[in-house]
Amino acid sequence: DAGVIQSPRHEVTEMGQEVTLRCKPISGHNSLFWYRQTMMRGLELLIYFNNNVPIDDSGMPEDRFSAKMPNASFSTLKIQPSEPRDSAVYFCASRTRTSGRSTDTQYFGPGTRLTVL
């Protein structure tokens, strides 16, 4: 299995530009998570999809952030317009939801390092 795939690995953009981060979860996984990691705030859950449906987006910092999952094998996180404070590493993770128990292990992608100048 290829694991969770994220692209691009690095993104440098200028303030005000639109940024789109992409994620391909592990085949067969039905839950997908987007996280942001910064030195100041650590790892923060931004949004969580289950069976392609957004379940909890309470972690999305503001309306400039949006996420979609059009099918089971692809998700995007978009920032429009981007700001310097959005600079961080963005991780995507996926898992299989096992019935009868509350959760299963999340497997992370390699992350996208975003720099907004």
Next chain:
Amino acid sequence: AQTVTQSQPEMSVQEAETVTLSCTYDTSESDYYLFWYKQPPSRQMILVIRQEAYKQQNATENRFSVNFQKAAKSFSLKISDSQLGDAAMYFCAYNRARDMRFGAGTRLTVKP
């Protein structure tokens, strides 16, 4: 809100020695999962070990083991026979359903 606390920002261990990383958490739930993730300089988040709260037996994975104290809400990670490749940030995580929270991390240095 559930919180995860790692009280040791940095730890150091001599190669081949044993080190224990601490983690405490706050929850009112009885059924949940706990994890330790490793993040090397490559920044990849790698699962080290996991513990299901309904299991009393402590999880082990080769040189890695946990001391899970449910009543005390404590979940420490023990690394035996430390290797240079163990040097990384280690994150403790709590998960129940959609609630996934991470500690601030412990940076482990392994001295040759």
